[in-house]
Each structure stands twice: as C-alpha cells, then as structure tokens.
Amino acid sequence: MHQSTIFVHPSGLERSLHGCIDAFGQCYGDKQGKDFRVWMDRVSSSQIGSDDWLVKFDKCEMSGWRINFL
Numbered sequence: 001m002h003q004s005t006i007f008v009h010p011s012g013l014e015r016s017l018h019g020c021i022d023a024f025g026q027c028y029g030d031k032q033g034k035d036f037r038v039w040m041d042r043v044s045s046s047q048i049g050s051d052d053w054l055v056k057f058d059k060c061e062m063s064g065w066r067i068n069f070l
Contacts, residue, residue: 037062 005017015023040057048054 031063035062035064 003017007015007017007020009015038059038061040059043055043057045053045055
C-alpha cells in the first residue's frame with residue numbers, strides 16, 4: 001500500500017495506513033496462548049477514481065477449532 005493510503009471502514013470511519021497499523025498494537029495479547037488465524041478470501045479491487053481504489057474481501061478468523069466468517 002502507498003504511504004498516503006486511507007482505509008475507510010464500512011461504518012464510514014477513515015483511518016490512515018499508519019493509524020491502522022497502530023490500532024493493531026491495542027489488540028496485542030487478545031488471543032495470546034490460543035490458536036488463532038486470520039486470512040482473507042475473495043479479494044477484488046476496482047479503480048473508482050484517478051487515485052482511488054475500492055478493495056473488497058471476506059475476512060475469516062479461526063480460534064481453536066471455530067471458524068468465524070466476518
């Protein structure tokens with residue numbers, strides 16, 4: 001991603017690329033000591049402006065033996 005990337009959450013909240021990375025620090029230890037996996041499926045992108053791209057994906061999480069599709 002480019003340094004000037006802006007992430008727009010489905011709720012409408014906008015966050016810079018560095019803001020997104022910093023937010024992960026608050027999650028450290030949330031799943032500590034547990035089997036936990038995150039992956040993305042069905043990733044697609046389309047250019048919606050000269051410098052604007054829309055990226056869609058299905059985010060999946062697995063904790064222990066349970067899979068959550070988000």
